[in-house]
Amino acid sequence: MFAYYLDLALRSLKRSPGLTALMVLAIGFGVAASMTSWSVFRAVSGDPIPWKSAQLFVPQIDNWGPSNNPLSQGEPPNAMDYADATALMRDHRAKLQSAMYQISPSVVPAEATKHPINVSGHAVYGEFFPMLDVPFQYGSGWGASDDTNRAQVVVISSKLNQKLFGGANSVGKSVNIESHDYRVVGVLKDWNPQPRFYDVVNSGGFNSQSDDVFLPFLTAIQANMQNDGNTNCNAVPKESGFVGLQHSECVWIAYMAELDDASAVSTYRNYLQGYAREQQQNGRFGWAPNNRLRNLPAWLDNQHVVPSDTKVSLLVALGLLLVCLVNTIGLLLAKFLRRSAEIGVRRALGAPRMAIYAQFLTEAGIVGVAGGVLGLLLTCAGVASVGWVMPKDIAALARLDVSLLLLTLLVAVVATMLAGLYPTYRASRVQPAWQLKSN
C-alpha cells in the first residue's frame, strides 16, 4: 500500500512542479542557511571554544557572605580563595578541573650573554590541558602525580620555545625559572584564545600577551611565586606575604571544571552545596550556602566579556528557519485543502480514514524529507565553503553542530507532516456525500 501512496504522492506533486520545487527549496535553503549562519555566528561570537563551551563550568563559592558585599547584589565573589580552591581540587568531583592563578616569573636564558626575561603565565593543574583542548606542538601536559609531587616541570609557548631553543623540540630540556630548573614536558602550538576564557577575571577577557609558561599549581605555590593577577579582599589578611594571602579569605584563584552531562552538573551542584554547608557547620561561613555554577557562555556573559549583539544574530538565523517553515506549511495547506473532492471519492469508494491519513502523510513526508536531504547537502556545502570565504582563524572555529542539525532536520520533517495532517483531518471529518455533491 505504501508503494501505491508513494506513486500517488509523486503524481500529485508532479502536477504542480513549480510549487513542489518551491516547498522543497524553501525547506532546504531554510535549514542550510540557518545552520551555516549559526555555525559562523557562533565562531565570531567571541566564544573561543564553541565545541566545548557548554561542558565547561565555573564554580563560585560565597566565602564573604551577604554583609560584606552590598555591591554584588547577592553574587558570590568572581574568584576563589586558596582554601576553597585547594579543597575543590582535593575532592576532585568533576571529570576534569583546574584551579589556576596568574604568574609572571623571570626566565633566565641558558647563554650567559642574554638577559633574564619576564614572562607571563599561569600556574595550573595538569588537567587544564586536556580540559581546554590545548594544542601541543611537542610533548604534552603533565600528569596527576606531577601535581601532587610538586614536580619541577613546565609547559612553554611556541614563542618562548622560539626564543630559548630556536624553535627546536625542547621536550626534556631544562629551563631556569626564578633560579630553579624546570624540565620542559610540552611546547604549545600558537595558542592565545581571545577572550582568555580560562581566566577572564584577571585578563579582563582580552589580552594581547599570550601566556608563555604553565607551571604546576602546587609547585608554583611552593616556589613562592606571587599572584600576578587581581587580588580582591574583603578584609586585610591577618598574616603578611604570599603565605598570608593563602591563609586569608582574599579571592585570587580562577577555577574551571568540565562536566559532560546534566546529571554530572546537578551532582556537582549538590557537591558545592554540601561543601558550603559543611563550611557553615564548622563555623567558617556564617550564612547559608550561596554558590553559582555557570557554564562558560553564561560566565562570559555574566562577566560582560562577550559582545551582546551576537546572541541576537543567532536568533536572526533561527528566525530565517522559522520563516521558511511557515512558508512551506502555508503552501502545503493551500495545496491539500483543495483536495477534499479527491478525498470524498476515495472515502465513498470505501477507504477508511486511516488510509486517507497515510496517503497524505506520505505526500507531505516526501516534501519534508526531500527538503531535509537538500538542506543537509546544502549545509555541508555551506560549512565547507566557509573556509574559502572567511578568514582562516574564523573558519577554524566554524564547526557544524551535528546534534543541532539533526534536530533542525527533524523539526523540518515533522512540521511538514503536521501541515499535511491538518487538512486531511478536516477533509476526512466531512461526510463523503457532501464533497461529492458540491462539485
Next chain:
Amino acid sequence: MQIKPILAALRRHRLATLLIAMEIALACAVLCNACFLVARRWTMIQINSGVDESSLAVLTVNGFDPNQAADVNARMLTGLRSIPGVQSATLISEVPFGPQTGAAGVTHEPGDFKNLIGVVDFVLAGPGTFKALGLKLVEGRLPQPDDYRPATSFLPDDAQVLVTRQWAEHAWPGENPLGKDFWCDKMHFRVMGVVDHYARAQPSQYDLQQGEWTVFTPVVPGGSLAGTYLLRARPQDVQRVLQAARAAVPKIAPDVVLDQDNSKTLGDLRMNYFKTDRIMIGLLLGVVVLMLGVTALGIVGLTSFWVAQRRKQIGIRRAIGATRGDILRYFQTENFLIVTFGIALGMLLAFVLNAVLMKFYELPHLPLYYLPVGALVLWGLGQLAVLGPALRAAAVPPVVATRSV
C-alpha cells in the same frame, strides 16, 4: 474597491491567510532587528580614529628586561630612524585597533572610585608622537618639552594631558574642559588641550559613544613606555618601510623578540580589527535578503495557487462586467490586507523581541523609525510578489465562466 468580499473570501482560507501573515510578521521582526544590528556595526566600523592611518605603522618588540627599557628604546629609535623612507619613529604605548595597554577608571576627586566618571584609555606617548599621529588640536596647546613626565609605575603621578572632545563632553558637559582636573586613584591629571577625534585601542568593546574616550599622556620614554614604536612614512612607502623595519629588528636589538601580530600598518590593524564585524554585516544582510526572497516566493506560490483555484470565479466576474483592472486590484488589495495584518503582528513581535533582548543582553532600544521603514519594505515586497500571479488572474478570459469545471 470593496473590501468586504475580499475579507469574506479570506475567511474561507483562514489558516493559509494566517500563515502568510505570520510569515510576514516573522520577516518584519527579523528584518527590523537584523537591520538594527547591521546599522550598529556599520557605525562602529566607520569610527574616526583621528590619526593619519594611511601614513602610520606600529612595531612592537618584547622579551627584554624592564631595567633595559631605556637602552632598548634608544637603540630601537636610532635604528628605526636610519631606515630610508622613515619620516619619524617615536614611542607610543598603544595605537587605535592595536592591543589595549592602559585602560583605567578616572574620577573627579582623588581615589573616589564610587563616583567613576568612566573608563578611559591612557595613551602614553613620547616626544614627537603627537605630530606623528596627525591628531587635530581644537583647543588648548600642544605638549611642550617639560610636559613629558616620567612614568615610574603605569602612569605619571602628575601630568598635563590632552583629551578627546567626546571624553571632554562626557566628563564636563557644557563646560570648558581646559584646565580641568581629574584623577586616576592618587594620580593627578590636568587638561591642557582637546583633540577632535582619537579612537581608543579597542573601541568596539565599549559603547558607540565611548569609542573615543582617550587621554593622550606625554611621558618620558623608558619605564612603562617601551617596546612599541610608531613609524611614519609617506602612504605609498608605509608597507615597504614596515617590512624593512621588521627585518632590521634582529640587527638593531638582538636581545628582543619581534611581536609579529602587533607589528603592522595601521590600515592593516584596522582591517583586521573589524574583520568579524564585516563578516557579521555580510552574513546578516545575506540572511535578510534570503528571508525576503523566501517570503516573496511564498506569496507568489500561495497567490498563484489561489488564482488557479479561482479561475472559474474570476471568469464569472469578468463575464458580468468586471474589468481586468478590477481583478488585478482585487488580488493586490487582498495581498495588501494580509501584509498589513502581518506587519501589525510583526511590529508587536519586533518590539517584544527587542524588549526581551534589552532585558537579558543590555542591548539598546530599537529606534522607532525602523518600524515604518520595515513596514514599507514589506508592503513593497508583497505588492511586487503578487504582481505576477495577479496579472495572470487578470488575463483569465470571461469565457471560462461558461465552461464546466
